[in-house]
Amino acid sequence: MRTIRTASFVSLDGVMQAPGGPDEDTTGGFRFGGWVWPHFDEASGGLMGEAMGEDYDLLLGRRTYEIFAAYWPHMDEGLGRTFNTINKYVAAGPDTPMTWAHSHRLEGDLAEAVRALKATEGRDLLIQGSSEVIHTLLAHDLIDQLTLLTFPVILGAGKRLFDDGAHPGAWSLTRTRQSASGVAAHTWRRTALPPPTGSFGEVEPGEAERARRARWAREA
Template sequence: MGEIVVVENVTLDGVMQAPGGPAEDTRGDFRFGGWARPYADQVSAATMGKGMSEDGALLLGRRTYLDLHGFWAKQDDGNPYTEVLNRKTKYVVSRTLAEPLPWEHSVLLGGEPTDAVARLRADLTAPVVVLGSGMLVRALAAAGLVDRYVLSIHPLVLGSGTRLFGAGAAAYRELTLVETVTSTTGVIIATYRP
């Protein structure tokens, strides 16, 4: 059975919305897009790069898939993430997209999201990494389908924005801390298991 691994950037108050750039996700008049960028360093890059280089696939919600495709599929600057993202199989949970999907190595998972992911998890042997995809992550957590969380916790409080464990998140759930790495900019990369 495969393992579902949620990898997220979050603030101390749990905001996960638009860590990469101002235009990434402005829903709800969110104006703090790009909040994670000033905290990037070699420690974070090496830690996240190690996970990205492992075998396995990506699992993405529709919005995150389209956002990633819109940026990464067009990059030709030699960034190692480009090659990894282009070569990995990308499973996309969506009720509105249709095949063929625009990005190479993309597979549409239609139907009820948690049922589709449960079947995928049972069929695979390597980890499946979820990036972004907040609605999907909350649904998977509520269904008990997340095996590991890798959270880059930034020393920042925004006070508004979509939270990782906000509305629709699983009710009471205990997590066990299994590893931490602290970056030079104060980001704690914490790995938890339910």
Template sequence: MRKVIVCTFLSLDGVMQAPGGPDEDAESGFEHGGWQKPVSDDEVGAAVVGWYGSSDAMLLGRKTYDIFAAYWPTADPGNPFTERMNGMRKYVASRTLTSLEWENSTLLEGDVADAVRELKASDGGDINVVGSGDLTQTLMRHNLVDEYRLTIHPVIIGTGKRLFADGTVPTALEPVSVSTTKSGTVVGVYRPTGKPSYDSY
């Protein structure tokens, strides 16, 4: 069965909104777009490239799809990641889009949770969920996330969309691998193991 893997850049206080640039996502008046690059390094880049080693598809929400579809088709062809992003199969969850222009993109039909269950049961490699905070919340509620691959950067943003927002289903995690880069970014891979346990000292 294919795994659904959430791949996300986070600030130390859990903000995932607009890491890539000032104009990436200014929803709700967000003024901190582009916060990731100043606190990143080549080790982070190498880790992210590795995240795609076993994956042959992406699962995107509408907002992230729009951002990516506006950037990657005309991105630097000398960047090997450009070919990778354009060539991968993209599955898009949207209530408003009726057609998709970016190559290798497919619009999911019907209930999102049911559609993702079908994808997980189909043939192929793993499926990376990139950005797409609202979609990720839906996947978490339906127990459809198999793994989290996170870069946690040494910066506090204070406002913005968070991966683990209020209302997130409590979940215990098993650390698969955790390391710290020279810039102080924590690169962590975690797998859900069910409900958290509770105890006292």
């Protein structure tokens, strides 16, 4: 059984679109591409390296795959050498050519295809970018670990890490670290479903509280 995990750049308000450059992804009129650059240094690069790990295959959405496939095949050192030699599993239709070496198209329903791939023996499946893939897999409770590198910016709009379809669940913080430039890296592992709940209330609700609850129930 493979572990599915993410290593994602996100803003304080959860946006993950186009961290690398102004022309990376302008979908929806996004105008802040490259928001990672001013805060990226050797320390934050080290955090990203730790988040990615050393033994993985890539699991990518179409847009991220097309961005990577146009760039990384021309790089033959460090991360480029790794990306060019490992398997890339891609959620893309037949109109997207699998020209990058060791690329494999995921056929049919994405959640079912990933569930079948997860059940095989092999390396971890690392998601880079690919917000729509993350949304689908969170909705089907298929992601085991989230590592987020949070940058000290608010972007206001753009593709976000979480949407309303995420499956409720509890996660355990397993590691946290930060860089001097303000980048915070947190790693969570999936622990329980559904999330536990509780209450700070220790006495029976009064008349005002009962009236509030009834009013809000009518408004729902």
